[in-house]
Amino acid sequence: MSPPDTVADETPRLRLDDLSVERGGRPVVAGVSLEIPPGQVTALLGANGAGKSSLVLAVGGLLRKSGGRVLVGDRELTRLRPEQVRAAGVAVVPEGRPDEIMRSPEVQAAYLGAPVDSAPEEAS
Secondary structure, eight states: OOOOOOTTTTBBBBBEEEEEEEEEEEEEEEEEEEETTTTOOOOOOOTTTTSHHHHHHHHHSSOOOOSSEEEEEEEEOTTOOOOHHTTTOOOOOTTHEEEEEEHHHHHHHHHTTTOOOGGGOOOO
16 A cells, blocks of 8 residues: 555655656666655765766656656646746755755745745845
């Protein structure tokens, strides 16, 4: 029996089902399945060339998937454009720019558990 798509507070989880990615006609990610609960910090580790970046870019909608599915709860994100994936709550943080991303109103609101409209404003 597989776990439910939401946790006790009904917040949807990110789920990858048998996700595969090809680059230059060669498979670089093959059949990855995993679930990440809301609010969970998750690390993706592997050797150079193992497919970490390809997997993350595919989940964020920035790279085409050759198979499998990406879901948040029951909503399928597999074929959505990157801006639609972000709107569903999944984003790729570019290397070298975590401070800029972490200060965004959306991230601050999510961290504080508040609606985006009530995110703290930066001091001038």
